[in-house]
Amino acid sequence: MARFNLKTSTPKELKEVLQRPAQKASDIMGIVTPIIESVKQRGDVALIEYAEKFDKAVGLKSAVLSAPFPPELMQLPQETIDAIDLSFENIRKFHEGQKEAGTLVVETMPGVRCSRFVRPIERVGLYIPGGTAVLPSTALMLGVPALVAGCKKIIFTSPPRKDGSLTPEIVYVAHKVGAEAIVLAGGAQAVAALAYGTETVPKVDKILGPGNQFVTAGKMFVSNDTGAGVSIDMPAGPSEVLVVADAEANPAFVASDLLSQAEHGVDSQVILITVGLTEEQLVAIEEELEKQALALPRVDIVRGSISHSVTLQTDNIEEAIELSNQYAPEHLILQIKDAAKAVDLVQHAGSVFIGHWTPESVGDYSAGVNHSLPTYGYARQYSGVNLSTYVKHLTSSELTEQGLRNVGGAVMQLAKVEELEAHRRAVGIRLEWLDSRK
Template sequence: MLFPSFDFKKTDQGSVASAIGYLGKAYLENATVDDIKSFVHDTGSTGYWAMASSVEEATQLWDAGVYKVVFPASVIATLDLESYPVDRIALATTNLSEPLPTHASAILYLNAPATIDPTWQAAIQQWTKTLLPEGGNRQVVVQLPADQISPEVIHQFHMAGMDTLVSASQLTTDKTSQQLDIGQAFMASATTDRPDGLYATLVVDESNQALGLVYSSIESVSESIRTGQGVFQSRARGLWYKGATSGATQTLKHIDVDCDADCLRFVVQQHGAGFCHLNTRTCFGPSGGLTSLQQTLQERHKNAPEGSYTARLFNDPGLLRSKILEEAEELCDATSKDEVAWEAADLIYFALTKCVASGVSLEDVEKNLDKKARKVTRRPGNAKPKFTQPAAAAVPLSDRIEMKRYSLDQLSAQQQKDLLLRPIIDSQEITKRVTPIMSDVRARGDAALTDLTKKFDRVELQCPTIQAPFPEHLMQLDPKTKAAIDQAYDNIYKFHDAQMDRETLVVETMPGVVCSRFARPIERVGLYVPGGTAVLPSTTLMLGIPAKVAGCSQIVIATPPRPDGSVVPEVMYVAHKVGATHILLAGGAQAVAAMAYGTQTVPKVDKICGPGNQYVTAAKMLAQNDTSCLVSIDMPAGPSEVLVIADHTANPTYVAADLLSQAEHGTDSQVVLLAVDLTDIQLQAIEDQVHEQAIRLPRVDIIRQSIPKSYVLRVGSLQQAIQFSNEYAPEHLILHTDNARDLVKDINNAGSVFVGHYSPESMGDYASGTNHTLPTYGYSRMYSGVNTLTFIKHITSQELTAEGLDNLGDTVMQLAAIEGLDAHKNAVAVRVADIRK
């Protein structure tokens, strides 16, 4: 087999450099480490050999991408190479009698004779029969006198089990040159048993996916190497320049032969519709897996459908970065085989989107993997400090945390509308994940719950529920915590009890016609309390108290278990206080499904309330839309949000604290500041406080992602601020203004309003009395936050006397007749006839 050598000090080899790159192997002479790095980068191959005289020099070459380091026989015996892979080591010698080494995978015989000595050949053949520990055979390369080299000699030595070293100065791709054609030299060792002399050729893409099977000739191989294109031999038409008429051309990347030298492989970059005449990428049908995904992303990058999620990722680097970080974390947290595969697929999708956006292909990634695999030195491999230390200690304090700035008077009408938008949620993808979970719980009940809790929460449960009365030992609290919960409970209860509709509404609409409306509790309710490792008694209070006030007879509280399978005692204590009947030890979509459909130990409920992540929200929406389970929900949900209106009376420290109290919820938290006629100095004071307070918070890593996606909007008046706020319809609205109470009458859309400098959002979140389960994502235009009426339904009644029926009967009969509902008319007519006899 041809083995080219490339001397970096010679200037007459440039014309065949790319051709050598197609072969993917060569002996590099007089090359520096930087020369080799450039050659590896330009040709994309890591199959090169180079000479070294010391382990230190060899290490540099290996790390640069060299496959085999060749040591002179005079020094190899003095080196300790036992710790290095044998397949990376070769011996160079001029002595045919040199002992054949055990810890080397190849021998390079320099200045070898052009005739083959039988004794020498027998020794070599015996040595090459011993396979390497990593697989493959040992290799022998001979350097012959330049004037003795021809395709016939290359073939002769190949048959004797040796490759022939040929200087690039002797090789050419020029058809008119008298030098050795590199294609002919390469094909000198190939064999075929076909009568027409053609060679079976497998054509693959850069990911080694088979595109199709063709045939080659010595001429077509030479032409392919000369042109750098896919050129093959058609049995009917002669030389076949792939894609010359269809446009589906190929760029040659690599060419080699199999272990028996009777089959060629062309590695190409396929252009156009594909390799096959049927306009598919391969002759075996469409591509799949990563190749197909890359094609789709590359097409989307050029011409993405308007509104597509992938287009949004390409146009929003911040979102793409957040998704990569999110999916990486979910992959780290995955445990089961299916879960790991699922999360890895997500991460690969977003990572490949990043690659395509940066002009990087899978092939570029694979080349870098090959380069890294060639290295023999290794870093310790420790994680960076920010991934191993607490967040506050890991983040550099020098990076300023700032919100974006806009001025209302400098924005077009469309730009103002854009500021009202929230992040697009890929509900279709989320629904795909949630639907099978809900179906599993519906079908298998408690068994599915325990399996899913083990999968997602890594907790094994004997039973997924705890029924009241709850054991005392599960709700033991320190006195200070208990007192805080009790005070919050009293305030929240007092406010929600005042909302209770206890009186029956009675109205006599006309003599003898009495209409009434009365309240009744929704009997069975499910309350979702996020948690697991978190402690969230506040959400349990906010959901449980109005359900208790309303008089719900069955209250199921769902919350993820802790690692030991228990519920945090604070939540258990609140569950006891609000009269919960069941605690479901589950979170996510499986908890929603259990409450919506019921299981062996979880009662089916009539309404599900409570916040949660996007999977919980999707599960609630699916349950509500499933008429077979007959369940309602409190409201749709999106990322948590706050809008702060601040004028010149605002305290910068207070404003910043309120902004950050929302920003720490999650990387997708929505934080907006409306700065009313503030000077640059006044606004800068708030921004300085945002940074200074943020860097001292334990959740600063989250804030570093949420705050830069948030914004300050400078407005000229309170009227402009109120108008924008009503259009934005925030979950939380905080008024840091003079005479803030006077603005409340103008607020039309908000989940909850925090009035004045001493009313932080935190008070409503925990203990002032109002509810913190509020509409987000702009839904405060049409939804209320959770309240006592959330757990109540109203029933109307009417009672008519004979006089009332007589007075109203003709009106009803006329309207029924107009609508063609004769049975309706008759139900009145038979009675009126008796009355009027």
């Protein structure tokens, strides 16, 4: 990893260093738009064709696997079942704890009562990536909150294997969260199917889940199409991690955390920010990084990721966290002394992992926090997936006669200013009627 020192680097150099790998939106949309239009017009036929073209799934007869899912499609080693079940419970507990307590009621003035209450999003489509890795963890992270929130219709979509089947881990999670169906599709074609519906794929109200740049572009496209009438969770892209390490950090731990994200894909990015490390300590981390990388089965992917990853040298924790806030990482790992205290300085991050015994991996799988997080700097504006991602807030107003008298004058005056006479009269007619009863 290339090194940069905060003392000797110019602001322009640091800005360039913290820049993610460029993505040409126009080129991506040029590929994605025809795919979306094809699925929109041709439905299941297009999905099956794309499954053969992109996923090499030959002989696929149907684009959807419907519940109840056959037990033979969920045959797993007991240790895998136990791991999924434990993770399911921890994720469920954490998201259950996010439920809002009752309806918010505020009397803004005598006789004027305003309320806010929660309702689940009725139909959700959950994108489970395939590609270079099997990701039942993402099925858990998206499916469990949907179950907890009370979404009536849960639809999974995930790329099929070459024989047209799905990984049994994903089918098992779909069964546990009560998914109605699994669409055998990935990429922009899966997003389109969820957004518009097909002969067998139910249309959904919101699409959630991470994916590559084509999935992200597809989500952005359909969310801007009023004809689709669908929202998305966030514009999530390639995975990334930023590790802050001081002299107390174990070089082996630091290297392992960097590599755990570098192995996601060649477009992933990892950043190390060191705090007051000597040359000897920096070399120790770099040597560990190389040694561990060479032992990984996905070493070629790691090399691609590391090629555009960097080490930034700082003198103190304040400088380090300021750089992290500028970058706004998906995952932020604090391998430093008094890590919990440093969290107060963090302004922008998808999820924070505190201390030497908290690898990012626990968040990816089993701790209970959600791993579907904003990337590409969107942690400045977006939260990661949580229970509120699956609900909407409704508001209500309830006025008494006296309440209308109290607020009516202000309403009529503002309507007059805006020259909306019907608005003004909707209040005025009522007040006239009340006055006539005196």
